[in-house]
């Protein structure tokens with residue numbers, strides 16, 4: 001896929017801006033606070049209907065204005081663009097538009113047609129975003145890792161996002177009810193129908209996650225090996241809730257989940273929260289190393305160096321790209337925000353090399369233009385100054 005053109009109106013520091021991009025590397029250069037990240041944020045918003053850094057969306061509206069508008073013109077090979085010959089195949093051209101009003105009204109248009117469901121919006125234009133904040137994939141809370149997995153699967157499976165939305169709705173209702181039961185305003189039996197929904201949707205969520213995670217893991221490990229020059233080994237372990245649900249056949253999984261909810265019920269009522277279910281899933285990232293002939297296994301979150309943690313986060317994102325490419329037959333757009341300033345020379349050059357071979361349209365922000373080597377190949381430079389692009 002590629003983004004040929006982007007229009008931003010009243011989006012943060014941009015008043016009205018139209019930019020034409022190149023197929024390969026787009027280098028966005030400028031001093032701090034000039035609007036570099038905002039460009040990537042706009043592209044990400046067109047893909048996911050969210051900002052990678054802000055909530056609520058109203059913060060994205062330019063100060064003293066009441067709406068913003070974004071438009072992207074996108075080309076995707078008609079069929080698959082994973083092989084180089086696809087470049088000459090006919091292209092599907094798409095226009096995606098998003099607008100947001102201060103009142104909270106958000107509109108999406110695909111080729112001029114208003115779209116109703118978020119689950120159908122996500123997945124038509126895929127991007128992979130890597131920024132310094134991506135480090136939370138390694139160092140952050142389980143919720144950060146679940147969000148990554150959920151967004152990844154939502155991009156390739158629209159049924160998944162609907163299940164997730166149903167699950168989250170039922171979970172919220174159940175938690176409300178738990179609080180009412182605690183204050184003796186409701187009967188514990190009222191929990192049963194919510195438990196049924198949690199179990200039905202939860203099992204399909206768990207099983208999809210576990211299946212996708214297994215595929216993702218292979219890609220992430222391969223990218224990690226490339227990024228470390230084959231010197232470090234990364235192990236990834238999915239931890240579902242309830243435990244072992246990933247290895248049970250459907251009937252047994254249902255029982256496991258039901259028992260889990262039953263046995264934590266009184267505890268749940270006490271806390272007004274549901275302790276068991278895929279909203280508690282997590283995955284572990286473990287670095288294997290060898291020293292004096294013995295193997296060591298250490299959780300990257302606690303023991304990895306900054307450089308090792310960044311490399312793992314990057315491997316997760318590049319693994320995401322490969323998985324989306326493999327499943328959809330289309331190569332996502334790669335967004336790299338301020339990444340090279342934080343990697344040491346050797347890790348940067350591994351990344352340069354890897355990017356050169358990805359064959360994906362890439363957007364890179366940097367405060368320094370001269371840091372760029374010939375490894376990147378064809379490259380168009382955009383200079384950003386005070387919400388203007390040249």
Ligand SMILES: Nc1ncnc2c1ncn2[C@@H]1O[C@H](COP(=O)(O)OP(=O)(O)O)[C@@H](O)[C@H]1O
Nearest residue numbers: 012013032033034035036037038059061062063
């Ligand atoms: N809602 C907004 N309206 C106008 N300007 C904004 C808004 N939100 C952020 N900005 C401005 O945008 C600039 C930050 O842009 P950003 O893309 O993060 O910069 P960079 O990545 O180049 O450092 C800051 O000058 C900030 O004050």
Ligand SMILES: [Mg+2]
Nearest residue numbers: 036037038338
């Ligand atoms: Mg920035």
